[in-house]
Amino acid sequence: MIRDKSAKKSAKDTLKKDATKKAASSKAVKVVVSKDEDSGKAKKGIIAIAPPSFRRERALIKRGVWPVAGCDEAGRGPLAGPVVAAAVILDPDRIPRGIDDSKRLTAEEREKLFDKICATAQVSVVVASRSRIDRDNILRASLWALKRAVVALPEQPRHVFVDGRDRLDTPCDCEAVVGGDGIVLSIAAASIVAKVTRDRLMCALAQDCPGYGFEQHKGYAVPEHLDALDRLGPSIHHRSFFAPVAAARAKHMPWTVEPVRDLFEVTEVEVQVEAQIEIDASTGL
Structure with missing residues (x-):
């Protein structure tokens, strides 16, 4: 029996091409292919992280939806300090270069971009204090700060992108984007503003404590x-x-820690029972 190896090979090539196209179309990655200078042949593809884009905002602008804001917070994970939320409406004609997820930038890069964003965009910042976090829990405090940041913008947006899974209860349409600080440029800008603001606050708290x-x-x-x-x-x-x-x-x-009650502790309970007897006259009793 003779097998057609060319058919098998073409099927493998098709699967590889489909995988490459799928990776290239992803919002978070891009495929970079380089050529060997000596042979001129293409080298093996490298999957690299792509920077966030203004694509979603421009799609809304084309539909007549504007302003469009992005919002993000900084400080959910720390053991101390506030959580800081920021909302940003970028000017489509004056977008600073180099905006990226704040976690991918150095402190110096964030500081420079912070100044550029504040100089060219509409920005608002809201701080949820440590006491609010203790009272409401970190998730509710973060969502409260994010909503207040959107409301505090100089111009009310018609659409807002928020990083994460939770949508905000805002007057305008809100779209939650998981990993949004690495996908949506407005969210990335908000992540930089929130991160720089909180870092500065923590440096001030370091002097206090x-x-x-x-x-x-x-x-x-x-x-x-x-x-x-x-x-x-x-x-x-x-x-x-x-x-x-x-x-x-x-x-x-x-002395500040309340003792935890033992749910399996056996306690004696004194119960008084009042018995009420009804006598039927017909029985002769």
Whole structure:
């Protein structure tokens, strides 16, 4: 029996081409193909992270929907400090170059872009304090700050993109984009504004509470921060119900920790029972 190897090979080539097209069409990656200078043959493709684009905003502009805002927050994960939300409406004719997800940029790059964004775009910033986080929990505090940031913009948007899975209860249409700070340019700009603002706030808190290293780790649970927390105990800027903070409070301030009730504890309950007897006259009793 003779097998047609060319058919098998063409099927494999088709699968490879489909996989390459799928990767190239993805919003988060792009395929880069280079050629060998000596042979002129194409080298193996490299999948690289693509920067966020203004494509979604421009699609809305073409439909007559404007202004369009992007919003993001910084500081959900740290053990201390506030969470900061920012909303940005970029000027389509004056978009600063180099805008990207704040996590992909250096501190120096973020600072430069922060100034450029604030100089060319409409920007608002809202801070949810540590006390609000303790009262409402970090998710609700973040969503509250994001909504307030959108409402606080100088010009009310007709459409807003928000990073994450949760849509905001805003007067305008809201679209949640998972990983939006790496996909939508307006969200990326908001991520830079939120990150720089919060970093500056944490540096100010470091002067108020020295010894924790807020100016270095910005309140995140790095080993240096955990060591300081264990050594010094929590400060007024630490989030009370985050596990490492609660453990440090139990160690340094045990009188502030309410004892946990044992749900399986056996207790004696004194019960008084009143018996009421009805007598039927017909029985003769």
